[in-house]
Amino acid sequence: MSAAVTPPTLEVRDLHKSYGGVEVLKGVEFDVAKGQVKAVLGPSGSGKSTMLRLMALLEPADRGGILLDGHRIGSTEHGGRLRHHHERKLAVERRQIGMVFQRFNLFPHMTALENVMVGLTQVQKVDRNAARETAYAMLTRVGLADRDGHYPSELSGGQQQRVAIARALVLSPQVMLFDEPTSALDPELVGEVLEVMEQLANEGMTMIVVTHEVRFARRAADEVTLFDSGVIVEQATPDEFFDDPKHERTKKFLSHVH
Ligand code: ADP
Ligand code: MG
Numbered sequence: 001m002s003a004a005v006t007p008p009t010l011e012v013r014d015l016h017k018s019y020g021g022v023e024v025l026k027g028v029e030f031d032v033a034k035g036q037v038k039a040v041l042g043p044s045g046s047g048k049s050t051m052l053r054l055m056a057l058l059e060p061a062d063r064g065g066i067l068l069d070g071h072r073i074g075s076t077e078h079g080g081r082l083r084h085h086h087e088r089k090l091a092v093e094r095r096q097i098g099m100v101f102q103r104f105n106l107f108p109h110m111t112a113l114e115n116v117m118v119g120l121t122q123v124q125k126v127d128r129n130a131a132r133e134t135a136y137a138m139l140t141r142v143g144l145a146d147r148d149g150h151y152p153s154e155l156s157g158g159q160q161q162r163v164a165i166a167r168a169l170v171l172s173p174q175v176m177l178f179d180e181p182t183s184a185l186d187p188e189l190v191g192e193v194l195e196v197m198e199q200l201a202n203e204g205m206t207m208i209v210v211t212h213e214v215r216f217a218r219r220a221a222d223e224v225t226l227f228d229s230g231v232i233v234e235q236a237t238p239d240e241f242f243d244d245p246k247h248e249r250t251k252k253f254l255s256h257v258h
Helices: 048-055 087-094 112-123 128-141 157-169 187-202 214-220 238-243 248-257
Strands: 010-019 022-032 037-041 063-068 071-073 075-078 081-084 097-100 175-179 206-210 223-228 231-236
Touching (some): 022 048, 112 128, 112 157, 128 157, 206 214, 214 238, 223 238, 231 238
Parallel strands (some): 097 175
Antiparallel strands (some): 010 063, 075 081
């Protein structure tokens, strides 16, 4: 066997971010291995969405670094100071990271198929026929082959979120980030979205999922993380995290969740 060391797919190092003098991320550190699914739990306002936005390169960090397959993305560091990449370089780097938001943010004037195609035709400059075929295959994968011509207003929240997942997946990202993807859904629509995500996890996608869905975290995650006040408090396997948490903060959080 080769002893070659494969770097984690995603590495987050000492990530800091402040808004108006208030430090929201206070040195976040973690790794995500290839194919790993990490569930992130934590109270509202603790900085979870901020962390995902920084990882998706939608906002610059104040300090620290993000590495994808061992290569730093988003910025370079010179003597402790960050120099953020220019927009064109960021646009290329962003394609490697798929993000799904709580609100689906589909284009209302485009059909489901067109919403999935648009990244291919406009970002990747794929020919329209090829893009249509790839997008249709992706809609099929999320169980929406028969909804390709529907506009978002003609789809349920669960269906819209599955279109949003297909839209992110179609660009073949290395990592998928989910920010409370089922929080805006009616309870009866949560299951169909979690099912698609679980299938994705089983297929080996590398995923970070911010969620309140304990059942999903138990079933689909390799590792569960408690995030609080801008830092990671505890990381463990689902069994350890839910059944035998080590930190008082985790025990307290879980007592409110259960
Ligand atoms: P979570 O997703 O865990 O609920 P957020 O990352 O959304 O937490 O927010 C963490 C804190 O940062 C909150 O106090 C929020 O008000 C603040 N915050 C987030 N984004 C901004 C922003 N763009 N400008 C100012 N404050 C922000
Ligand atoms: Mg949030």
